Amino acid sequence: xxxxxxTDMAFNDTAANYGSVSRWLHWIMAAAIFGLFGLGWxxxxxxxxxxxxxxAPDLHRSVGIVVLALLLFRMLxxxxxxxxxxxxxxxxxxxxxxxxxxxxxxxxxxxCISGYLISTPDGNPISVFGLxxxxxxxQSKGLEDTAGxxxxxxxxxxxxxxxxxxxxxxxxxxxxxSRVLTRMWSGRA
Amino acid sequence: MIRxxxxxxxxxxxxxxxxxxxxxxxxxxxxxxxxxIFRVKHLGFSWLVGRFDKFDGTFSYDEKDPGASKVAVNIDxxxxxxxxxxxxxxxxxxxxxxxxxxxxxxxxxxxxTPKDGGKATIVGDLTLxxxxxxVTIEAAYIGGGADPWGGFRQGFEGSAKIVLADFGMTHxxxxxxxxxxxxxxxxxxxx
Numbered sequence: 330x331x332x333x334x335x336t337d338m339a340f341n342d343t344a345a346n347y348g349s350v351s352r353w354l355h356w357i358m359a360a361a362i363f364g365l366f367g368l369g370w371x372x373x374x375x376x377x378x379x380x381x382x383x384x385a386p387d388l389h390r391s392v393g394i395v396v397l398a399l400l401l402f403r404m405l406x407x408x409x410x411x412x413x414x415x416x417x418x419x420x421x422x423x424x425x426x427x428x429x430x431x432x433x434x435x436x437x438x439x440x441c442i443s444g445y446l447i448s449t450p451d452g453n454p455i456s457v458f459g460l461x462x463x464x465x466x467x468q469s470k471g472l473e474d475t476a477g478x479x480x481x482x483x484x485x486x487x488x489x490x491x492x493x494x495x496x497x498x499x500x501x502x503x504x505x506x507s508r509v510l511t512r513m514w515s516g517r518a
Numbered sequence: 519m520i521r522x523x524x525x526x527x528x529x530x531x532x533x534x535x536x537x538x539x540x541x542x543x544x545x546x547x548x549x550x551x552x553x554x555i556f557r558v559k560h561l562g563f564s565w566l567v568g569r570f571d572k573f574d575g576t577f578s579y580d581e582k583d584p585g586a587s588k589v590a591v592n593i594d595x596x597x598x599x600x601x602x603x604x605x606x607x608x609x610x611x612x613x614x615x616x617x618x619x620x621x622x623x624x625x626x627x628x629x630x631t632p633k634d635g636g637k638a639t640i641v642g643d644l645t646l647x648x649x650x651x652x653v654t655i656e657a658a659y660i661g662g663g664a665d666p667w668g669g670f671r672q673g674f675e676g677s678a679k680i681v682l683a684d685f686g687m688t689h690x691x692x693x694x695x696x697x698x699x700x701x702x703x704x705x706x707x708x709x
Contacts (some may be wrong), residue, residue, distance in 0.1 A: 346659065375691075376690060377690060377691050377692060378690075378692060386604075445609065447606055449603065450603045451601060451602055451605070451606075453602070470571075470599065471606075472603070473603040473604065473606060473607040474596075474610060477607055
C-alpha cells in the first residue's frame with residue numbers, strides 16, 4: 330500500500346483522498362445529470378415537427394440508463410472504499426454534508442427508475458444508443474403517469490440538492506476552511 | 519284447457535315482445551362487448567389507433583320506434599390507451615386531454631333520426647376536455663336477441679368525426695391530424 334502522499338493515479342479512495350474512480354464517477358455523473366436535466370426540460374416542449382422530437386428523447390433515455398449503471402457501480406464502489414476524512418468541517422457542516430451525500434444515492438436512483446418506468450410499462454424496451462435494449466420489467470397500464478410525476482419531482486430535487494452541494498463546496502474552497510473541492514477535482518487535498 | 523294455455527302463452531308472448539320492443543339497456547362494458555376507438559392520421563401517412571378502456575353507459579331502444587331511442591355514455595379519459603406508454607402519457611397531459619382537470623368525457627343523445635336499412639343519425643352533446651359541442655354519429659343496428667345465458671342484447675356500431683380544435687385541443691400534430699375519427703361498438707344488455 331501507498332503511504333503518505335497520494336497521487337491522482339490511485340484508483341481507490343483512501344482515508345484522506347478520493348481515488349480516480351470516484352472522481353471520474355463524480356464529475357461524469359454531475360455533467361450527465363445536469364445535461365439530462367437541461368435536455369429533458371427542453372425536449373418536452375418540442376413541437377411534433379421538430380427534427381429533434383425523436384432523437385432528443387432517445388438520447389435522454391440512453392444517457393439516463395448509463396447514469397443508472399454508473400450509479401449502481403458508484404454505490405458499490407462507495408461501500409467497498411473508505412470514506413475520505415471530513416473532520417475539517419464543523420459538526421453541523423459534517424452532518425449536513427453527510428445528509429446531502431447520502432440523499433443523492435436514493436434520489437438519483439428514484440430519478441433513474443421513474444424515468445425508466447415512463448418508457449417501459451407498455452412492455453417496450455429502452456434502446457441504449459441503438460446498441461442494446463434494456464427490457465421492460467414491469468407492465469402496468471397508467472404507471473407512466475405516476476412515474477412521470479416522480480421523475481419530474483426527483484429531477485428538480487436532484488438539481489436543487491446538487492446546487493446546494495456545489496454552493497457548499499465552493500464556499501469551503503474560497504473560505505479556505507476545507508480543500509474538498511480540489512480533493513474531488515485533482516485528487517490532491 | 520289447451521285453449522286456456524294457448525291464451526296464456528299468447529299473453530306471455532305479447533308481454534315479452536312489448537318489453538323487448540322498448541327497453542333500457544346497459545352497455546356491456548363490464549364484459550367488454552363494447553369499445554370506444556379513436557383514429558388520428560399520423561403525418562397523413564397512416565392511422566394511429568387508440569381507445570378508451572373505461573366507460574359506461576345506457577341506451578333505450580325500441581325496434582318499432584327507433585327514433586325514440588336514447589343513448590348516454592360516460593368515459594374515463596385517463597383510461598386512454600394507444601399501446602405506447604409515453605404517447606399515452608402525452609395524450610393524457612395538458613397538451614391534449616388534460617385528464618387531471620377533465621377526468622370525464624360524456625355523450626348524451628338529443629335526436630335519433632332513423633334511416634333505411636337499420637341505420638340512424640344520432641345527434642347529441644359530446645363533452646370532452648371541458649367543452650360541450652354537438653356531434654353527429656352515423657349509427658347502424660347490427661343485431662339483437664336472446665343471448666345463450668338468459669339475457670337479451672342489442673348491438674350497434676357508430677362512427678363520428680370530431681375536430682380536436684373544436685374541443686380546445688390545439689397542440690399541433692400537423693395538417694393531416696386535426697380531425698379524430700371515433701369508432702363506437704356498443705352492445706347493450708337489457709336491464
